[in-house]
Amino acid sequence: MDLGWLVSTVSRALAFGVPLLWGTLGEIYAERSGVVNLGVEGMMILGAYAGFAVAQTLGHPGWGLLAAAAVGVVAAVWHAFLTVTLRANQYVSGLALTLFGLGLAGLLGRGWEGRPLRVPLGTITVPSLAEIPVLGPMLFVDQTILTYLGILLAVVLWVVLFRTRWGIAIRSVGESPATADSLGINVTVVRYLCVALGGLLAGVGGGYLSVAYRPSWTEGMTAGMGWIVIALTIFASWDPLQAIWGAFFFGALYHLSFRLQAYVSPELLKLMPYAFAILVLAVSGFGGARWRRRAPGSLGVPYVRGER
Amino acid sequence: MKRIGPFIVERRLAPPRHVVFGVSVLAVVVALLLAALVFWAYGVSPWRAYAEIGRGTLGTVDGLSDIVRRAIPLILCGVGLTLAFRAQFWNIGAEGQLLAGAVAASGVALFVPVPDGLRLPLMFLAGFGAGALWAVIPALLRVKLQVNEVISTLMMNYIMAYIVEWLVHGPWKGPTMRGFAYTDMFPTAARLPLIAGTRVHWPTLGVGVVAALVVGLILSRTRLGYEVRVVGQSPDAARYAGISFTVVLSLAMVISGGLAALAGVGEVAGIHWRLRSPSHISMGYGYTAIIVAWLARGSPIAAILTALLFGLIFAAGDLMKTTLGLPFQITGVFNGLILFSLISSDLLMYWRIRWRRRGEAWT
Amino acid sequence: MNMRKLVLVVAALTLVGLLGLGAEKIKAGFIYVGPIGDYGWTHAHDVARRIVDEKYDWLETVYIESVPEGEVETYIDQLVRQGCNVIFTTSFGFIDGTFAAAQRYPNVIFAHASGFKRAPNMATYMADFYQVYYLNGLMAGALTKTGKVGYVGAFPIPEVKRHISAFTIGVREVNPTAEVHVRWIYEWYNPAAAKEATEALIAEGCDVFAFTEDSPTVVQVAAERGLPSFGHYSPMYEFAPDYVVSGQLVHWEVIYDDFLVKIHEGIYTTRNLAHVDYWWLLAQGAVECAAVPAVVYCETACVSDTSCACCCGCCCEISPSMVVNPVYERALKDYTINHPAFGTISVYDLVFLRHNQFADPGITFDPFEGPVYDRKGNLVVPAGMWMSYDHLITMEWAAAGVAGPWPGEP
Incomplete structure (x- = not known):
């Protein structure tokens, strides 16, 4: 494998991995607080639609991304209302959100199909860093600002989660809400905020698709990315830093599935990312407790004060 | 316990059946009202919309048979899922298991030399086997390697879809299909009989109803059913009682996946008569069945009813496209609304509202 | 016209x-x-x-x-x-x-x-479209500098294979050493897959693109890198006015x-x-074969002003179709070859000459005119023969010059 291969693979992995990274970071926070949101696909597609429609109307991609974030929050808060306040089944509520989001975005987006975005979010070249041989073209050209923001965000979210009081609050709500409650942490508020953050990030991930990655709106353009996000969350052991590797690793796999077509059967390559997700989880299961990916203790369980 | 005006609201642990039923119906009604808003927004009078849907689905033989036809795969997948869900095993993989059954049945139909009379039974058997095998993998992964089943079953749906894609584009591509990606048509002996004048493949329907009864019996009358319930309700108790998770979850998934696979057999042998692109074999039946099973609250018999309800929704979606000229995406919105309203009503069942008795204090 | x-x-x-x-x-x-x-x-x-x-x-x-x-x-x-x-x-x-x-x-x-x-x-x-793809191929062959033309294919079925082979025959007619690199996305419609397939082809050195996918993704991605492409199915000129050379319109x-x-x-x-x-x-x-179809205008009262194409026999073209994007006219005129049938000729002229041969009701040329060899060296169309209709709609072989996977290759 010559350097050209490496450069293009890493570069494409970064570009394709962005929506996965943003989505995964959001889902990590939601799940750390004890709420599974299978509606990532729905929030992403709504974000993609809103991002395009607003960016097209107002003529600036920044507004589009803001709108995508806002729509993501609204969808996520709805999920939080159902699962935290009404204590509905989280899996079913998430599935419903995906179903509803795909339908609604498709419905609203009918008039916007097949038009290029007037002003897409451009790619940037990082000054001077781009000049570095190999690393420059690999990491510092052809990326949008969201690639770097995403990585920065992952670091920040890691620090918050593991090095601050807020992080302790979030994790304790996810592990044992009753204990957290007795310590005076408002379980409901923490869960609402974490799920809303999840929606915000998923919305931006979707907005990236329609505003930067492929600046136009097409129905179903998230094409199953939301599900990959769900897998990546576990893949990353609910750790924002590991999400970086996970997301870009999946990005690389997706790129390679087209790159390697000349050598390996295309159908085999297309199922590779999915098989890989299972394989990695299984292998980490082999490795004993140290490698085991342990989910937050009360993931998926609604909290009712005074029970358990 | 809470007091709201003259009412007392108190919690109950196990809602009686009529409350479950009543609240579920209420939820569907609320969803219909919400959907009416969508119709109205599209300039279609809700009255007319519901009248057309009612007439087109429940009012004609064609419509009724269409509901039943759509409900067949939902019954089989849904019944299987009730069992898995009772064990708290989140099998999102009915879609892939359904496809596994379709693949096995197609293989038998096209390539295995057997006497005509045995071909269909063998297709069902092979289908069940393939689905069971495909479904037992996530069960073992979960028990042995702690792999989350939501992920493994979901990912395996994609993997099976690509396997089907590979088969129809590669080794199984039919010589008579002029290069298009379909297998050849099944021989007549591999096609299921239909109720005359409809597309209802009644043998699969029969299998579905029997499966519902059998799974109902398993759950209520057998040791396996008891163990499934214990594993689902209280894993700690199960561990204490020495119940083998490996055996219980594996058996539950063999049945769950096997039944979903039978739905796939029914689709290829009763509707398509060939293997084709996965998105055209199943209209997302495996995913819809999750809702069917959940709505049935873990009762296989009730799953028949909820499957029919979603068969009706599928058929209504068709009508919205044709008669009312609404865009097809509206079906997704519609299903989402129904689901939302159903799950929001969940809480309602666990609370009882009654008049405050005179002089009653509240705590 | x-x-x-x-x-x-x-x-x-x-x-x-x-x-x-x-x-x-x-x-x-x-x-x-x-x-x-x-x-x-x-x-x-x-x-x-x-x-x-x-x-x-x-x-x-x-x-x-x-x-x-x-x-x-x-x-x-x-x-x-x-x-x-x-x-x-x-x-x-x-x-x-x-x-x-x-x-x-x-x-x-x-x-x-x-x-x-x-x-x-x-x-x-x-x-x-196979004639149109052939015409597009002629232009692609003249425009590639790396000798690698990229093709993003939907499904490996005879229809798409026929189009890729016709396209490749066109490329090779003007550029005998060029190759057409193919990637499949296994979907008629998947913008993300089309984008990554295009990026993969770009990474391999392809610098001109054609495709079969129901979105303008390939055109947009190529244009971002300043590379020309051919629109598919619907007019895609507006997505990248400087980079859509021509295209297939139905x-x-x-x-x-x-x-x-x-x-x-x-x-x-x-x-x-x-x-x-x-x-x-x-x-x-x-x-x-065009980047932009003709705009037709009706002079007198029409049933509708939105689609007045030939509604009342009173139409006149206000702009003819753009067969070749003017941006590429110079490059195609400057690229001359020594053609066995026409002698020294520019690709620009060759495109129109072939176009006229196709447009003539008594068609006098076919892209698959024998001798045609597949990429394994087998003679698939004997010298002087044309392919039958049945052969056309069932063809599975790949023309010489196609590179990359070819599921179902005989």
């Missing part, structure tokens, strides 16, 4: 139709496999439907989008119940359902796109128009369609 001629013929036919002694109204139903917003196959059929719908007052049309292949019979039932007496089904996968329905409804006329099963009341029709309305008018006049009935198979190419105007 033979638009003017077409206009006259159609106008004359319409007149005959109007006099057609109380001919009944036609209600035509269209069944689509995808959403009408897909910007490709289904979109093109729907544009054509709207054009014929507005053109004839004896015609009423309805459509149903996103119909799964196994469900087509259910929808045909509903259309018949609604009173449709002509039904078009526009996907190969609808073949058995349509055929079965044709038996069940002997008084309804069916037409199935891209299939091969016919009945007394069921015709087949197809507008094919005009299903030409076929629908002909078919429906003949039904209206009583030429086609429910008893004589068993041999009616439209296989329409450049000569019939069912397809077009």
Whole structure:
């Protein structure tokens, strides 16, 4: 494998991995607080639609991304209302959100199909860093600002989660809400905020698709990315830093599935990312407790004060 | 316990059946009202919309048979899922298991030399086997390697879809299909009989109803059913009682996946008569069945009813496209609304509202 | 352009139709496999439907989008119940359902796109691009600097394989050492996959692109890198005005128009369609090689101002179609080759020369004119021979010059 291969693979992995990274970071926070949101696909597609429609109307991609974030929050808060306040089944509520989001975005987006975005979010070249041989073209050209923001965000979210009081609050709500409650942490508020953050990030991930990655709106353009996000969350052991590797690793796999077509059967390559997700989880299961990916203790369980 | 005006609201642990039923119906009604808003927004009078849907689905033989036809795969997948869900095993993989059954049945139909009379039974058997095998993998992964089943079953749906894609584009591509990606048509002996004048493949329907009864019996009358319930309700108790998770979850998934696979057999042998692109074999039946099973609250018999309800929704979606000229995406919105309203009503069942008795204090 | 001629013929036919002694109204139903917003196959059929719908007052049309292949019979039932007496089904996968329905409804006329099963009341029709791809290939061969042309293919089926091979033959005619690198995405419509496939081809050094996918993704991605491409199915010039060289455009309305008018006049009935198979190419105007189609304008009152294409025999073109993007005119004129048949000739001239050969009703040239060798060196079309229709629609081999995976290669 010559350097050209490496450069293009890493570069494409970064570009394709962005929506996965943003989505995964959001889902990590939601799940750390004890709420599974299978509606990532729905929030992403709504974000993609809103991002395009607003960016097209107002003529600036920044507004589009803001709108995508806002729509993501609204969808996520709805999920939080159902699962935290009404204590509905989280899996079913998430599935419903995906179903509803795909339908609604498709419905609203009918008039916007097949038009290029007037002003897409451009790619940037990082000054001077781009000049570095190999690393420059690999990491510092052809990326949008969201690639770097995403990585920065992952670091920040890691620090918050593991090095601050807020992080302790979030994790304790996810592990044992009753204990957290007795310590005076408002379980409901923490869960609402974490799920809303999840929606915000998923919305931006979707907005990236329609505003930067492929600046136009097409129905179903998230094409199953939301599900990959769900897998990546576990893949990353609910750790924002590991999400970086996970997301870009999946990005690389997706790129390679087209790159390697000349050598390996295309159908085999297309199922590779999915098989890989299972394989990695299984292998980490082999490795004993140290490698085991342990989910937050009360993931998926609604909290009712005074029970358990 | 809470007091709201003259009412007392108190919690109950196990809602009686009529409350479950009543609240579920209420939820569907609320969803219909919400959907009416969508119709109205599209300039279609809700009255007319519901009248057309009612007439087109429940009012004609064609419509009724269409509901039943759509409900067949939902019954089989849904019944299987009730069992898995009772064990708290989140099998999102009915879609892939359904496809596994379709693949096995197609293989038998096209390539295995057997006497005509045995071909269909063998297709069902092979289908069940393939689905069971495909479904037992996530069960073992979960028990042995702690792999989350939501992920493994979901990912395996994609993997099976690509396997089907590979088969129809590669080794199984039919010589008579002029290069298009379909297998050849099944021989007549591999096609299921239909109720005359409809597309209802009644043998699969029969299998579905029997499966519902059998799974109902398993759950209520057998040791396996008891163990499934214990594993689902209280894993700690199960561990204490020495119940083998490996055996219980594996058996539950063999049945769950096997039944979903039978739905796939029914689709290829009763509707398509060939293997084709996965998105055209199943209209997302495996995913819809999750809702069917959940709505049935873990009762296989009730799953028949909820499957029919979603068969009706599928058929209504068709009508919205044709008669009312609404865009097809509206079906997704519609299903989402129904689901939302159903799950929001969940809480309602666990609370009882009654008049405050005179002089009653509240705590 | 033979638009003017077409206009006259159609106008004359319409007149005959109007006099057609109380001919009944036609209600035509269209069944689509995808959403009408897909910007490709289904979109093109729907544009054509709207054009014929507005053109004839004896015609009423309805459509149903996103119909799964196994469900087509259910929808045909509903259309018949609604009173449709002509039904078009526009996907190969609808073949058995349509055929079965044709038996069940002997008084309804069916037409199935891209299939091969016919009945007394069921015709087949197809507008094919292989000549257009060949013309695009000539231009691509002249424009590539790396000698690698990229092609993003949807599915490895004969239709797409035929187009890639025709394209490659064009590329090789002007650039004998160039290669066409192919990547498959296994979907008719998947923008993300199309984008990454294009990026993979760019990483391998491809610098000109053609594709089969129902979105303008490949055009957009190539343009971001400053690389030229050829639009597919719908006009894609506006997505990248400086980079769309030319493209393949379809005009299903030409076929629908002909078919429906003949039904209206009583030429086609429910008893004589068993041999009616439209296989329409450049000569019939069912397809077009252009970056932008002609804009047609009506001088006098029209039924509608949105689609006045040939509505009243009073149309005139206000802008002819853009066969070659002017940005690339110079490059194509400067690229001259020594052609065995025409001597020294620029690719620009060669494109128009071949175009005229195709457009001539007595076509005098075919891209697959023998001798043609596949990429394994087998002679697949003997010298001086043309491929039969059956061979064309079932071809699985890859022309010499195609690089990359080729599932089902003999």
